Amino acid sequence: MAKAALDVKDLHAWYGDSHVLHGMTFHVQEGEVVTLLGRNGAGKTTTMRALMGSGVRRQGEIMVGGASAIDLPSHKIARLGLAWCPEERGIYSALSVQENLMLPPEVRPGGLSVEEIHQMFPRLKERAKSQGTKLSGGEQQMLAIARILRTGAHTLLLDEPTEGLAPIIVKQIGRIIAQLRERGFTIVLVEQNFHFASTLADRNYVVDRGRVIDMIPKHALADNKEKLVGYLGV
């Protein structure tokens, strides 16, 4: 049996006094692509923040590659091999494209080389000297994904990487995620666009009001279409 890259049990999270996650439970095997689907406000982004220990108070159990992350500060969680591409992308305007790309420190050996990354994202090489936030939305998204590939992190948390982007860019990002999967990355993908997500994912977790309410594996998607539409309200 494959090893668990990520094992989350009964995860609660709060913003101040506002209790947002009410016992999220899910797991991701090494090399798997798993989605978190759910309506706006369901708690997907908060789940990612809670995993990274970033900006929320949390409680429960988070195991990253067998090591407990619940009591660690954010920078030590990253060093367990978890890398995050946040919903707002987080490209630094005070840094050039190249500086943004080189910013995250290496957390373990075995990340992609800069040459490999530039091959995957040629635009980032052409625009290396530009200010990070001068890139188009799609390019900024590419940069946000690219910069976490260098670090040797094995599990990638991608929060709505296609949000607000043109269909052609969405397709490109889909191809990139497929490539990353080929390379052995474990991926947790948050999506509202479930047509996009379902073509990539091995398993789909449905999140509602801070809980996982269902899990649908790839092969069962076709039979559960109506149920999913009901969950997501699409």
Add this chain to the structure above:
Amino acid sequence: MPTVFGIPMAALFGQVVLGCVNGAFYALLSLGLALIFGLLNVINFAHGALYMMGAFAAWLLLGYAGIGYWGSLILAPLIVALIAGLIERLLLSHLYKLDHLYGLLLTFGLALLLEGLFRQQFGVSGLPYAVPPELQGVWNLGFMILPIYRGWVVAVSVVVCVSIWALIEKTKLGAILRAATENPTLLAAFGVNVPLLMTATFCLGAALAGLSGVLAAPIYSVNPLMGSNLIIVVFAVVVIGGMGSIMGAVVTGFALGLIEGLCKVFVPQVTATAVFVIMAIVLLVRPAGLFGKRR
């Protein structure tokens, strides 16, 4: 004797040099404040006290350990940085989650406390500190006489300011610092130890204040109140330059020193207020300061 607008050239150049020397201190001190404010969001009112402690460290090292100017130039900033590191770890770091005001109040209280301690121990009359033999004397530049030590102070300040600027704008560490200033939460999620970075930045800013103190010791006498006299102008410099802007702090520091010097020659009665008048005008026209970005 040649004159400009009826002012003797020598007097004019004398004031320009004095302005540059003051500017050198403004630049070093406001650079440290800008670094600290940029990353820690703390308006460090203890900065003047750290500067004063740099001067005292040099004086004490000489009197009690026989370590002269050149040794102090390295050691005193390190000592001040160490003290600052303790202040940041033990006190300041607990306040980051609260409103800015608490950091300001804490550092203000610390400044009073430190100055009080030194005043009790050393009085207020000022202690002499000699110019090192290597830097005594003057250079005759033909059009003016330049005291070597003053030229040295300006040169050190320029070199240090340019080095810090290059460190921040051109190196990997600088990119991490800029990123920490812009979005520390995400940087931490990438695996960077942001609290450590904050401590280091506070120490660096403090070291610059300590260095200024050593540089100042032979010019102004070593005095527990030397910092509080200077720091008000330095805060005006930081506000005019733009809170947290490195370039703004350095350029404005030197420019204001010069403007003050020129005021002394042409309109001596406004010298004391010139900086604050400029501050008021800049705040009206560009509230974020000359080099500042709106937050």
